[in-house]
Amino acid sequence: xxxxxxxxxxxxxxxxxxxxxxxxxxxxxxxxxxxxxxxxxxxxxxxxxxxxxxxxxxxxxxxxxxxxxxxxxxxxxxxxxxxxxxxxxxxxxxxxxxxxxxxxxxxxxxxxxxxxxxxxxxxxxxxxxxxxxxxxxxxxxxxxxxxxxxxxxxxxxxxxxxxxxxxxxxxxxxxxxxxxxxxxxxxxxxxxxxxxxxxxxxxxxxxxxxxxxxxxxxxxxxxxxxxxxxxxxxxxxxxxxxxxxxxxxxxxxxxxxxxxxxxxxxxxxxxxxxxxxxxxxxxxxxxxxxxxxxxxxxxxxxxxxxxxxxxxxxxxxxxxxxxxxxxxxxxxxxxxxxxxxxxxxxxxxxxxxxxxxxxxxxxxxxxxxxxxxxxxxxxxxxxxxxxxxxxxxxxxxxxxxxxxxxxxxxxxxxxxxxxxxxxxxxxxxxxxxxxxxxxxxxxxxxxxxxxxxxxxxxxxxxxxxxxxxxxxxxxxxxxxxxxxxxxxxxxxxxxxxxxxxxxxxxxxxxxxxxxxxxxxxxxxxxxxxxxxxxxxxxxxxxxxxxxxxxxxxxxxxxxxxxxxxxxxxxxxxxxxxxxxxxxxxxxxxxxxxxxxxxxxxxxxxxxxxxxxxxxxxxxxxxxxxxxxxxxxxxxxxxxxxxxxxxxxxxxxxxxxxxxxx
Numbered sequence: 198x199x200x201x202x203x204x205x206x207x208x209x210x211x212x213x214x215x216x217x218x219x220x221x222x223x224x225x226x227x228x229x230x231x232x233x234x235x236x237x238x239x240x241x242x243x244x245x246x247x248x249x250x251x252x253x254x255x256x257x258x259x260x261x262x263x264x265x266x267x268x269x270x271x272x273x274x275x276x277x278x279x280x281x282x283x284x285x286x287x288x289x290x291x292x293x294x295x296x297x298x299x300x301x302x303x304x305x306x307x308x309x310x311x312x313x314x315x316x317x318x319x320x321x322x323x324x325x326x327x328x329x330x331x332x333x334x335x336x337x338x339x340x341x342x343x344x345x346x347x348x349x350x351x352x353x354x355x356x357x358x359x360x361x362x363x364x365x366x367x368x369x370x371x372x373x374x375x376x377x378x379x380x381x382x383x384x385x386x387x388x389x390x391x392x393x394x395x396x397x398x399x400x401x402x403x404x405x406x407x408x409x410x411x412x413x414x415x416x417x418x419x420x421x422x423x424x425x426x427x428x429x430x431x432x433x434x435x436x437x438x439x440x441x442x443x444x445x446x447x448x449x450x451x452x453x454x455x456x457x458x459x460x461x462x463x464x465x466x467x468x469x470x471x472x473x474x475x476x477x478x479x480x481x482x483x484x485x486x487x488x489x490x491x492x493x494x495x496x497x498x499x500x501x502x503x504x505x506x507x508x509x510x511x512x513x514x515x516x517x518x519x520x521x522x523x524x525x526x527x528x529x530x531x532x533x534x535x536x537x538x539x540x541x542x543x544x545x546x547x548x549x550x551x552x553x554x555x556x557x558x559x560x561x562x563x564x565x566x567x568x569x570x571x572x573x574x575x576x577x578x579x580x581x582x583x584x585x586x587x588x589x590x591x592x593x594x595x596x597x598x599x600x601x602x603x604x605x606x607x608x609x610x611x612x613x614x615x616x617x618x619x620x621x622x623x624x625x626x627x628x629x630x631x632x633x634x635x636x637x638x639x640x641x642x643x644x645x646x647x648x649x650x651x652x653x654x655x656x657x658x659x660x661x662x663x664x665x666x667x668x669x670x671x672x673x674x675x676x677x678x679x680x681x682x683x684x685x686x687x688x689x690x691x692x693x694x695x696x697x698x699x700x701x702x703x704x705x706x707x708x709x710x711x712x713x714x715x716x717x718x719x720x721x722x723x724x725x726x727x728x729x730x731x732x733x734x735x736x737x738x739x740x741x742x743x744x745x746x747x748x749x750x751x752x753x754x755x756x757x758x759x760x761x762x763x764x765x766x767x768x769x770x771x772x773x774x775x776x777x778x779x780x781x782x783x784x785x786x787x788x789x790x791x792x793x794x795x796x797x798x799x800x801x802x803x804x805x806x807x808x809x810x811x812x813x814x815x816x817x818x819x820x821x822x823x824x825x826x827x828x829x830x831x832x833x834x835x836x837x838x839x840x841x842x843x844x845x846x847x848x849x850x851x852x853x854x855x856x857x858x
Contacts, residue, residue: 198343202365203358212393213365215343216373219286219336220279222314230273234317235336238687241314243334251335252304253296254313255320258329260290277315286312286370291333308335312370339686341367364393396712404706404717405782411704412719413775415621419724420731420767423628427739430833434746503632504729509642513649520653523671529700533600536701540619541593547622549585557581593619604689605698607716613705620704620721627725633733634826636806636819643799646726650793669791672720674698719778723794727774727802734766734806737819740829747832769805777801 198215205213222240224233235241242251258264263278284290288305291313295304305311313333320330343365349358368376380389502508523529557564566577596615599606606612633639653668661667670676675696678685685694699705704719777798784792810816818824 198341198365198367199346199349199358199361202343202361202363205365206359206361206363210363212363214368214376214391214393215341215365216368216376217338217341217370218279218373219282219312219314219370220277222336223277225276232274232277232317235314237316237334239337239684241316241334241336242687243316243332250307252291252306252308252313253335254291254294254304254333255296255330256285256290256294256315256333258319258331260284260294261331264331285314285333285336286374294330294333304335310336310338310370312336312338336370337687338370339683340369342682343367366393398711398713399709402711402717403709405785408704408706408717408719409775409778409782411617411706412724412778413771415624415704416724416728416731416774417771419621419624419628420728420735420771422625423632423732424736424739425629426833427736427743427829431739431743431746434743501630501632503634504638504642506638506641509638509645512642513645516649517653520667520671524667527675529674530601533597533701536619537593537597537600538590540623541590543622543626544592544619545585545589547625548618549589550581553581553585600701605714607698607705608707608714613707613716616701617704617706620702624721624724624728628728628732631725631729632736633729634822636733636803636810636816637821639730639733640803643726643730643795643803646722647795647799650795654791654793666791668793672699672703672718672791674700720794723778723781723798726795727777727798730802730806731767731770731774734770736829737823737826738765738767740823740825743832744825744828766806766809769809770802773801773805774798 201215202213222235225231226233237243243253244250245253261278261284262280263275264281265275291304291308291311297303304313312335314336316332316334318332320332345361347357350356351358376391383389523532554564556562564579564581567580567583569577592615596612596619599609599612603609603612607616633642650668654666657667658664665676673696677697678694679696680688680691680693685691688694699716699718702721704721704724705716707716708714777800778794780797780801781792781794784797806819807816810819815823
């Protein structure tokens, strides 16, 4: 094709149209003087599987023009005559001599191109004893990609061919038939104009901006919600203080949910009584004395895991092992199943149950126990909980069904929207459970993830067979299809045409108005790992407000005034995350390849907090567990012994509920 285009350009053509014909599929061996017939599957298909096929016909050789089924005496055969193309296209020989004629497997009902190619196979029939029958099968009529070959050299000069500057493209047999019929039917004075153009595609990918916005929003939301318990406690204290309406004369102060009383500490200093969900605590204004009054009904500590340097090492080991397992064993469907069920539970906790409770409250519907399960620690299950399970896991099941049955499911609106919602809920649940309580652990974890990301994206192509990036290969379910586009257009279900679809553990938004397809992607790890640091900043800022609110009104006003002037870490860290993620997206466009987002996110997020901590003189406190977080835990749960007692009380209450049920 390239040589044809070069010759056309040399003789002054303004463009080249290369069109398909049936005769172009045949060759002729000048040495052996035999016809080279088309190749099965590449040029035609005769297969019939599970009641479906492409169509087949057995044509008498006598019906063909200048065609011999047997070589001459000297062993020579005639080349294929292109005049037979008209006989093998449309409602001609293939229709008349169709196999399974009259059934749904007939040629005219099965062959998409409505044209057939001779396979070179012959047979005989009682209905045609005088001559052989030529097998003809449905011809493929797909586009041919005109790839440019930089290695082509002019044999006369030994130099590369001149560049092709005229437009050149390929049209199918069906399209060429329309064009040639139009040319043949025109009068001598009529001109036919053919316009060649490239399809419009967006210069800038809007989906990249949207995936950036989604990433920043989810990281900020999940991090902020990880401190929701502290925000709730602070709000209760502030509401109680507003109801009391006391002055700043140094008198004692009592804050609870139902009312207010006044009390002094043992050393005569002003004291504040803080009650949250019935948990009453007397806090000395100086912060030096603290006594717990009532444990019954206290805030039960959430199930959380405080990360340590050892966890950072475990992360590196298990993440590497998991990635290598997926790369070598290709168990991507197992990942989809686990992800679907895990995210269904996260959706139930984050969205479905709160939504049903809100609706029930608005409609004044009282929830009741639907069933009691004695297995494990499930116990009584309410109607709302039962509906939430059915809804959440039903949505997860539909998503999983589409993932297993549809080609490129990420182009289906329900699938990718549902996947993004699942990912958001998973991030929220992860950051509510996993906690970082110091910059030291955050630094170890994020720096380990930083080099982990770089190694598996940029270094592994030099270590693997075929130069594959392990991270990119796993993220795209084994990489792009191994077959060429023409083959996959014919056989999209073939194993060599599978792959390229991203694993579900990421956010995805399809490219908008881009006919070539594709999606913008953002892995969940690029949210939850920096999100751990953002969550630490959010809890640190919230803990400061809680400890401040637990003191006298004058201290609260002074602390609040100071924070308004810029003492927080959460907002600057979110801004740093947004800048780092934007840099990663820009790098994708500049380098035209996938980027390890943590390469940009870790310096921007960790660097912001370290710099602000150093500037404010708080870096040493942030490096180890900040005192304000310890004070916050004491206000919420008391000492460690009291916290353990709360857990035991919750377990005893749950056991009593089961016995009562």
